[in-house]
Amino acid sequence: MKAIIVKNLKKYYGAVKAVDDISFDVNQGEVVALLGPNGAGKTTTIEILEGLRKKDSGEIYYFDRKVDHIDKEIKKRIGVQLQKTAFFEYLTVQETVELFAGLYDMKVDKKTLKNLVELVSLGEKAKSRVKNLSGGQLQRLALITALVNEPEIIFLDEPTTGLDPQARRYVWQIIETLKKQGKTILLTTHYMEEAERLADRVLIMDHGKIIASGTVWQLVESLNMDSYIEFTV
Numbered sequence: 001m002k003a004i005i006v007k008n009l010k011k012y013y014g015a016v017k018a019v020d021d022i023s024f025d026v027n028q029g030e031v032v033a034l035l036g037p038n039g040a041g042k043t044t045t046i047e048i049l050e051g052l053r054k055k056d057s058g059e060i061y062y063f064d065r066k067v068d069h070i071d072k073e074i075k076k077r078i079g080v081q082l083q084k085t086a087f088f089e090y091l092t093v094q095e096t097v098e099l100f101a102g103l104y105d106m107k108v109d110k111k112t113l114k115n116l117v118e119l120v121s122l123g124e125k126a127k128s129r130v131k132n133l134s135g136g137q138l139q140r141l142a143l144i145t146a147l148v149n150e151p152e153i154i155f156l157d158e159p160t161t162g163l164d165p166q167a168r169r170y171v172w173q174i175i176e177t178l179k180k181q182g183k184t185i186l187l188t189t190h191y192m193e194e195a196e197r198l199a200d201r202v203l204i205m206d207h208g209k210i211i212a213s214g215t216v217w218q219l220v221e222s223l224n225m226d227s228y229i230e231f232t233v
């Protein structure tokens with residue numbers, strides 16, 4: 001069974017073809033990276049899949065079921081990562097997790113809460129206020145928002161943008177742990193290195209189109225290296 005199938009997805013903003021007739025699928029347990037430069041259409045694609053933006057046309061299937069809007073059943077099975085800026089700075093890490101669980105009508109028990117904060121190595125920060133977290137710690141807290149409902153599919157939009165190399169590696173390790181747990185992950189990134197380390201398969205987007213797909217090494221062989229390296233800066 002495919003976790004996600006996207007067929008002929010389109011989203012235009014006036015003359016801007018943000019997502020221009022793309023089709024792809026993601027297997028269960030697979031990590032797929034959408035790699036591309038600024039404005040390629042990565043965020044628009046992922047936000048349509050999350051139900052945060054409306055498509056113009058095209059079809060989306062979750063677990064082989066055609067989905068026209070994100071209903072309750074799908075909402076339970078997908079994890080949406082919020083932006084670092086979406087948090088209330090005076091809440092503690094623990095209160096923040098409880099708040100986001102509440103959005104899914106869930107109450108997190110003590111054990112689940114502990115597991116979540118430990119998974120992202122924020123155990124010692126559970127009682128710290130959001131405003132006192134570093135950028136890397138905030139990004140890891142953002143990861144929790146995609147995990148509170150124990151989803152099967154996790155969407156991560158630029159999970160390491162703006163982080164220093166050490167903080168980035170930390171996030172990578174968490175994503176690798178999630179992969180080992182069998183989660184299906186669709187992430188967007190500007191970093192070739194990140195796609196190479198995390199993704200089973202990479203879809204390269206540019207100007208709303210998927211211009212190449214495959215494993216990183218298949219892509220390196222098939223593409224002009226100069227244009228490829230552009231994505232890494």
Ligand code: ATP
Nearest residue numbers: 013016017018036037038039040041042043044045
């Ligand atoms: P980045 O890596 O910078 O986040 P991206 O690949 O995620 O880029 P999108 O944010 O999906 O790209 O944007 C794709 C195109 O759609 C861009 O040209 C962008 O300016 C345009 N766009 C996105 N959202 C809107 C909007 N709400 N209104 C008008 N144009 C938009």
